Amino acid sequence: xxxxxKLNGKLIQVEVPPHWTLLRLLRxxxxxxxxxxxxxxxxxxxxxxxxxxxxxxxxxxxxxxxxGRSVETVEGLGDQVFLHPLQQSFMxxxxxxxxxxxxxxxxxxxxxxxxxPHPTKEEVKGAISGHLCRCTGYQQIVEAIEKVSEV
Amino acid sequence: xxxSFDYQTPKTLQEACRLLQEAxxxxxxxxxxxxxxxxxxxxxxxxQLLMDITNLKELRGIEESDGILSVGAAVSHSxxxxxxxxxxxxxxxxxxxxxxxxxxxxxxxxxxxxIVNASPAADTxxxxxxxxxxxxxxxxxxxxxxxxxxLIKGPYETVLQPHxxxxxxxxxxxxxxxNGSFIRLARREAMTIARMSMALLLxxxxxxxxxxxxxxxxxxxxxxRLAEVEEFLKGKLPDQELIRVxxxxxxEAMIRHSGIRPSTSYKAPVVEAIFMRAMRKVLER
Numbered sequence: 001x002x003x004x005x006k007l008n009g010k011l012i013q014v015e016v017p018p019h020w021t022l023l024r025l026l027r028x029x030x031x032x033x034x035x036x037x038x039x040x041x042x043x044x045x046x047x048x049x050x051x052x053x054x055x056x057x058x059x060x061x062x063x064x065x066x067x068g069r070s071v072e073t074v075e076g077l078g079d080q081v082f083l084h085p086l087q088q089s090f091m092x093x094x095x096x097x098x099x100x101x102x103x104x105x106x107x108x109x110x111x112x113x114x115x116x117p118h119p120t121k122e123e124v125k126g127a128i129s130g131h132l133c134r135c136t137g138y139q140q141i142v143e144a145i146e147k148v149s150e151v
Numbered sequence: 152x153x154x155s156f157d158y159q160t161p162k163t164l165q166e167a168c169r170l171l172q173e174a175x176x177x178x179x180x181x182x183x184x185x186x187x188x189x190x191x192x193x194x195x196x197x198x199q200l201l202m203d204i205t206n207l208k209e210l211r212g213i214e215e216s217d218g219i220l221s222v223g224a225a226v227s228h229s230x231x232x233x234x235x236x237x238x239x240x241x242x243x244x245x246x247x248x249x250x251x252x253x254x255x256x257x258x259x260x261x262x263x264x265x266i267v268n269a270s271p272a273a274d275t276x277x278x279x280x281x282x283x284x285x286x287x288x289x290x291x292x293x294x295x296x297x298x299x300x301x302l303i304k305g306p307y308e309t310v311l312q313p314h315x316x317x318x319x320x321x322x323x324x325x326x327x328x329x330n331g332s333f334i335r336l337a338r339r340e341a342m343t344i345a346r347m348s349m350a351l352l353l354x355x356x357x358x359x360x361x362x363x364x365x366x367x368x369x370x371x372x373x374x375x376r377l378a379e380v381e382e383f384l385k386g387k388l389p390d391q392e393l394i395r396v397x398x399x400x401x402x403e404a405m406i407r408h409s410g411i412r413p414s415t416s417y418k419a420p421v422v423e424a425i426f427m428r429a430m431r432k433v434l435e436r
Contacts (some may be wrong), residue, residue, distance in 0.1 A: 040192065
C-alpha cells in the first residue's frame with residue numbers, strides 16, 4: 001500500500017507492505033539506519049522516533065499508522081557539519097559509549113525539550129525512563145540533557 | 152518478522168462495524184498496537200485483516216456530562232495521565248495510567264486496548280474496577296453496555312464477540328469525601344509489567360468506613376474486587392488493628408480465587424503489605 005507522511009520535515013510517498021513496522025520501513029526502504037532495532041518488543045527504546053511531537057517505539061508501529069503523521073528521526077536532528085545542541089552536548093559529556101541507544105535517547109530528549117525547555121532533573125530522568133543504556137549508567141546522559149536545557 | 156495481512160483504516164464507525172461483520176472473525180482491531188504487534192511478531196496473533204480504529208471520532212476524547220466521565224477507547228495512556236478531567240473524576244486511573252510501561256508505550260497504548268488485551272497484570276483494570284467503569288460496546292447489530300469487571304473472562308480473554316468494538320468507557324464522578332490510592336509493585340520503576348498492584352477507594356464518615364472498594368491487580372486470573380473484604384470493613388473504625396486483620400483477609404481472598412501457586416509464598420505477605428500501604432495512604436489524605 002502507498003502511504004504519505006512527513007519525514008524529517010519533508011512530505012514523502014512510499015509503497016510499503018502493511019505488515020512492515022515503521023522501523024523496518026525507515027531502515028530497509030528509506031535507508032535511515034540511525035534508528036536502531038534493539039529488542040523489537042518495545043522495551044529497550046533504541047528504535048524511538050518522534051511522531052507528532054511525541055516519542056514512540058518505531059518497532060511497535062505498523063507502517064500504515066504513519067499515514068498523515070509527522071515522523072522525526074535522528075537523521076533530522078543534525079548532521080556532521082551542523083550538530084544539534086543535544087548531539088554536541090552528548091559528545092561533550094561522554095554520554096555516548098557504544099552508541100546503540102543514543103539515537104533513541106536523543107529523540108526522547110528532543111521531544112522533552114521541545115515541549116518543556118527547562119525540565120527538572122526528575123523530568124529528564126522520566127523522559128529517558130523508556131531507554132536502556134548498558135554502558136554509561138545514565139548519569140552522563142542526564143547531565144548532557146540538563147546542560148542543553150540550561151542554555 | 153511479521154507475516155502479512157491486509158490493513159484497513161475505516162473512516163466511520165459504521166464502516167468499521169460492517170467490515171468487522173463481513174470478516175467473520177478473521178479480522179482484528181488495532182489501536183495503539185503495543186500488545187498486538189508483539190503478538191503478530193511472535194505468532195500468537197494471525198489475523199487476515201487488521202482494522203485500525205485509532206482515529207475514529209467515537210473512540211476519541213475525554214468528555215464530561217451530568218457527573219459522568221466518558222473516555223474514548225482509543226485515548227492514549229499519556230492523554231489520560233495528563234487529563235485534568237480524569238484527575239478530578241478518578242485520580243486512581245490517572246495514577247495508574249502515568250505508571251504504565253514507558254513514555255513511548257504510554258504515547259501509543261490506549262485504555263481500550265489495555266482492557267481488551269485482558270492481561271491479568273493490566274494496569275488500568277484495578278482502577279477501572281474500583282471506579283465501577285462501564286464499557287460501551289458497538290457492533291453492526293447494535294450496542295450494549297458491559298461493566299468492565301464483566302468484560303474480562305480470564306487471562307487474555309474477554310466476552311467481546313469478534314464483530315464487536317469497545318468504543319467508550321464511562322464512570323461516575325466520585326463524591327468529594329472518597330479518597331483513592333493506586334500502588335504498583337514491579338521489579339524496576341520503569342518499563343516493567345506489574346508484579347502486583349492495588350487500587351483502593353475509601354469513604355469515611357463519623358470516623359467509620361462508609362464505603363470501600365478494593366481492586367487488586369496481577370494476583371487474580373481476572374480482575375475483580377474483593378467484595379468479602381469490603382463487606383467485612385464497612386461500618387468499622389479504620390484503626391491499625393482492623394487494617395492488619397483485613398490485610399489477612401485480602402491474602403486469603405487472593406488464595407481462594409487464584410489457588411496456591413508457586414508464587415504464593417511471596418505474593419501473600421506482599422499483597423497484605425500493599426493493602427496496608429494503600430490504606431495508610433488513603434487515610435492520610
